[in-house]
Amino acid sequence: YPRDTTKAIELYVKSGELGCVEAYEDLGTIYTIGRGGVTINKKKAQYYLELAAMKGNVGARHNLGYWEIQAGNHDRAMKHYMIAAKAGLDMSLESLKDGFKMGYITKDEFADTLRAHQKSTDEMKSDQRDKAARLAFLSGRET
DSSP states (O other): OOOOHHHHHHHHHHHHHTTOHHHHHHHHHHHHHTGGGOOOOHHHHHHHHHHHHHTTOHHHHHHHHHHHHHTTOHHHHHHHHHHHHHTTOHHHHHHHHHHHHTTSSOHHHHHHHHHHHHHHHHHHHHHHHHHHHHHHHHTTOOO
């Protein structure tokens, strides 16, 4: 099928406006790497990643941290990574570990983020177990 990149971008924007934060994250990625023949545009990439991050998308938050690292704004990058790691994103926790080793965050900041990350991942695991139990109950199976 031929690709209509302009139409695809219009649909991503409309999806974002309708509340699909993943669409904004995808737009950020499209403009970051030039996917689909789109010209790389750092300003547009950052704009869409910021929209997604403000609406709670942790992947976009992590990518903003990456942009800040590239710009030499280590403090801002670490703040983005901390938010994403506290929400349970392993990739951001790894970036923070590197930031801690380089002295960009304190031991207390890293420890606090690590505790919040663990709590977040524990809650996700618990939600998954609860959902599985409900599905098993509804289907008449024992867990």
